[in-house]
Structures are given as structure tokens and as C-alpha cells.
Amino acid sequence: MLRVTSADVARESGVSRTTVSYVLNATPGAAISDETRRRVLDTAERLGYTPSAAARALRSGRSDIVVCVLPDWSAGPVIDRLLDHLTTLFAEAGLSLLVFHDLGDRPLTHLWRAVTPRAVVALGPLTPADAAAMAVAGIPVVGATLDAPSAPQTFAVPQQAIGALQVGHLVDRGHRVLGYAAPHDDRLEEFAQRRLSGARAASRERGVAEPQVRTVELDSLEASVAVRGWWQAGVTGIVAYNDEVAIAVLAGARAAGLRVPDDLAVIGVDDIPLSRLTTPALTTVWQAIDGQAEHLVGAALDALGHREGGGRPSPSPRPAGELFRVVQRAST
Amino acid sequence: MLRVTSADVARESGVSRTTVSYVLNATPGAAISDETRRRVLDTAERLGYTPSAAARALRSGRSDIVVCVLPDWSAGPVIDRLLDHLTTLFAEAGLSLLVFHDLGDRPLTHLWRAVTPRAVVALGPLTPADAAAMAVAGIPVVGATLDAPSAPQTFAVPQQAIGALQVGHLVDRGHRVLGYAAPHDDRLEEFAQRRLSGARAASRERGVAEPQVRTVELDSLEASVAVRGWWQAGVTGIVAYNDEVAIAVLAGARAAGLRVPDDLAVIGVDDIPLSRLTTPALTTVWQAIDGQAEHLVGAALDALGHREGGGRPSPSPRPAGELFRVVQRAST
């Protein structure tokens, strides 16, 4: 029950705590005899010694933890893949990524009391108070938020570009009257707004009317109501917020007796595995999640001054054309 | 850049660090004048003081962090909901849940060096070395693993019961020759095996042959090959590992020209949102994720001796009938 400390290892191996620390951390300057080294390592192993993370952090003034704050709307396969990539990339830099599911029902203060991260990756906006707390503590925050221009390391996934790409695809295929299928989930509001604004801008640029926005629930009947509404308004192409919503539109079209893509074309976002299994298979926008992860991690490491070694500067963001790509299937 | 410490707050408010600590922690025994209290709180606010998590942890001997270790196969909407519930329930106990995505590509040693959790929720098996490290440090581990009977607090979601429920449903509806649609993903192997073994046992109990296992990829063409194989073997009911696989089977059946459920009945697991949008809508098994989360958290809090206050014992696991339920739709 009692914690095994480096003092225990030292006593048990007949050396000082200094030596234990040198051995276990493989301290560069330290010249420890092979025999001592082995003895210490064996003892540590035998006692099951694990250094106290708290003491290390207190002593060194910094933790090896990066916290990723996940807003409650950000679930799904794309985020999962992003987190996997972030985990790997931070691990390569010796940092452990821990994900906090921010449900928005209590302040993050509790979190900051429990952990002092080396850096924060915020996939949603932080409250001003939290952002200030991080700033005072000197903890860099990188994220997909557009709301904190004060943080230069903010990296924004250009959501607008996604909406624009979708509109461009439909217009290229001859559609002139578009609909936008927005998610029913309020929590997605902010995200959807950004994609929608990109879609609107692209529509203006391409000389077509702004898409007619309708909320689409994940339910065939409800979706069919939306589809009928669009149809009556002369809409022939639907830009969906994501693949789930797009699949609901497909179901709604089927329920409404419309053929896809002949009567109505549909394009989603995310390229989830199930998007290949619909009838017809769904055209969608694939995202280069690895590239986005690289940018986020790069920005974080830059802010931490991690890159000095290689002198390699943070890669400049790839153009949208490389971050996103239309996957053409049968629904458009 | 320099950290704001309680000493700064003390100096700035003209009191001792003791007083600052009393005020900020609302220490029960402490009788602080209202004026002093206000002054300290104001100063802390003004300086943007956040206590050092590391120092708190070192001093108190324990952190307020619970780490959930997520194996790389455990993604998807069900796990997301589980994590949300876990986050909420632990937060109610004053603990912050942080999720670590274990990609299995490097030892967790790095993680334990970065954070000393108060408890660990392991959604997959820990290596013996990691389990031992947690044991030595006196950190309770709860989880869905069946592999560590040494840990009494282990709570296992009865995966077998899911497979059994699926088989029971199909047999009840008259199916005598069953197929099992296994996921292609190797990482799901362990999980799938448990559900499959439940399906096998139930088949024996019900007096039907064990289900014929075929791997089904998330691809219409590949799935249609599996479906044809089943069809030729006289299979009329498919138990799918989860809804994604089930949807692939639906797509495969369509590609193979079979009607669902007339020619082939299909039942999935998870009740993902998209399962209502397929044609026909998918029969599936709904899981009481909140119940599972309660058990996990209850086991952890029990192990931490958190329940003394209310004297309320850990709720005994609900019977499988309450943890799972068949959602009857059109595919069976």
C-alpha cells in the first residue's frame, strides 16, 4: 500500500537517491559503474518502483501531459482518428496525450486543479476564464477555435473550405438550386455554421443562390419531410453537414419516392465507413486527418520550443486542396 | 511566464500562505474573517492564480485524476456515450476522467511517468507489467477485462449475453440455421470472440447448430460474397458483431439479390443512429450504457473507499435483461 520511492530503491541497492535518479533517468553527464547501474535497475524492477509523476512535475516545473479538450459534439470516427494521430505524434515528442470530454456542464477549473498540462489542444472554444488561466500559467493552447486570435498558435481547420468544396462539386455537376442539410443537434450549431458559411460564400462565387437550409433529423420520416420541402422548392442538390445527415437525406429521399442522384444529388462529409454501403453509395468529402493532426501537434511543439533541435520549422499549413478531397460515388 | 503561486497571493493580500490555502480550499476548521476571505479571493482572481496540480498531488499523496485506458479497437458511438457518462459520474465524485488512447505501440510506462491516477478504468486488458505497477502503487483498476481475476473490482460487461440475446431473438422467430458476421478488424478479435462464444452457447441451449462464422468487410461486394456463402449453406438468420457489420450484411444481401428479412434476417448490436435509416431498418441490441457506466464508476469508488459517507453499497450488477434489450425493427 505504501508507495515505493526512490529512497527505497536507494536503500535497497545501497546507493544514494542521487545515483538512483541518475541511473533511472540515464542522465547524460552521470558516469555510473555498470555494476551499480545494473543493481539499481534490478532493485527498481524488483520493488516495482514507478517514479511519482507529481514529484517529477513539481520538481521539473512542467508535466509531460498534453490535454485535449473535446467538446461534447465532437464524436465520431473522424475525431477518433484525429485523437489517435495526436496521441502518436505527441508520444514521439515524449508527451502523453490525455483526452478530456468537456460536457460543458461544469467549469474546467476542476480539471486544471487535477492536472497542469504542458500544452492544451482545444477542439472547441475555451471559455475566456479558462483561456486566461492557461495564459497566466504559460501553457500554450492550440486548437480549432477561431475565437482566440490572441493565441498565435491557434490552428484552424478551415471548415468553410469543406462547405465550399461541396458546393463546388454540385455546381460543377450542373446543379443550380441547392439545399443545405443541417444537423438537428444543437451542439453542432457552431461547427455547422462555419461549413454553411463556406457553402454560402461558394454559392455566391459560383453565381447560384445560397443553399436553402433545412434541419434533418436522423429519422426517415422526418427527413422525408425536409426532402419534400426542398423538392417543391426546385432543389436538385443537397450539401449535407456530414455523412450521417447525408444518409438521413438518402433515407428521406427514398421515403419520399425520389431517386438519387437523378432527382436529388447528395454529398456528405467525413467518408465514414458506412458511406460506401448506402444505396446509392454516398459521395462525400474525405479529410486528411493526419495532416490536421500534424499541424496541431506542430503548432503545439513550436509553442513549446520543441523544434530547436532539428531547427525544422513548423510546416506551413497545406492548402485546402490537400486537406480535403471529394470522394465521388454514386449519390451525385 | 513565471507561475503565480500561493505565496504570491499571500504576499499580495498581506496574509500567510496558510490563510490563502484555508480560504481557497474553504477548509472546514478554519475561521477566517470575511474581510480577509474576500481580499484573498479577489487577489487570487486578479492574479489568475491556479494551484499547482503537481504540488497538490505530491502533498496530498493522491491525484484527482482517473485515467481511462482505451484500446485502439474501442471507438464508436457507444464508447463515446460510455465515456461521457463516466466523465459525469466521476466528476460528481470530484474526480476528473482523462482518456488515454492506447494504440498498443508503446508501453504505458510513459503514461504512468506523466500521471499518477487515483484509479484506472481499463476498457481493454492491461499488460501484466502495467497491472503490477498499478497494484504496487495501490491504484485500483476496474475494467471490462476478464483477464485479471486477481482484481476483485473488475467489472465485466457480459459480452456473451449480447451474443446469446441475438441468437435467442432469431431462434424465437423461427430461424434454425444461423450465421455469425464477424468484423474484419483484427483488433476486435477479442471482443468478437466473447460475443461469438455467447452466441454459440445459446445455440447449443436452443438446440440449433452453432452459427457459421464469416468475416464481413465494410464493402458491398465483399459482403455479398459472404452472404452468398451463407445462403448456399441454408442460413436464414445472421447475427452480426455490431451494427456496422450488420449494415454491411444488408448491403451484401442487396448486392446478392436477397430480400431482408424474407430471405435473410439480420440483427446487429449497438443501436447506432444510422441503424434506423437502413432499408429495411435494422433490428439491433440496445445497451444500457448508463448502467454500465454506473457499475464501472461504482466499482472504482468502492475500491477507493468513497462510499463510506452514504454507507450506500455498490449496486449489484443488474441482470443482463436490464443491461441489454432487443430493438425490433424490420430486418428480422
Next chain:
DNA sequence: CTGAAAGCGCTTACAG
């Protein structure tokens, strides 16, 4: 090649 000592920031008996 190895050890004694300081100090990271906090909380908490203990003493006023």
C-alpha cells in the same frame, strides 16, 4: 564515481 542538501508549491498539524 557517488552523496548531502536544497528546493519545486502545496497543505496541515501546531503554536500562538
Next chain:
DNA sequence: CTGAAAGCGCTTACAG
């Protein structure tokens, strides 16, 4: 009602 002091476990100059 408030403060001086110890100590949590670690690392790292510094001194041998």
C-alpha cells in the same frame, strides 16, 4: 483569527 515550519518525492548543482 493567523503564521512558522515540516514534509510529500523528486532532480540537480555542488562538493568530494
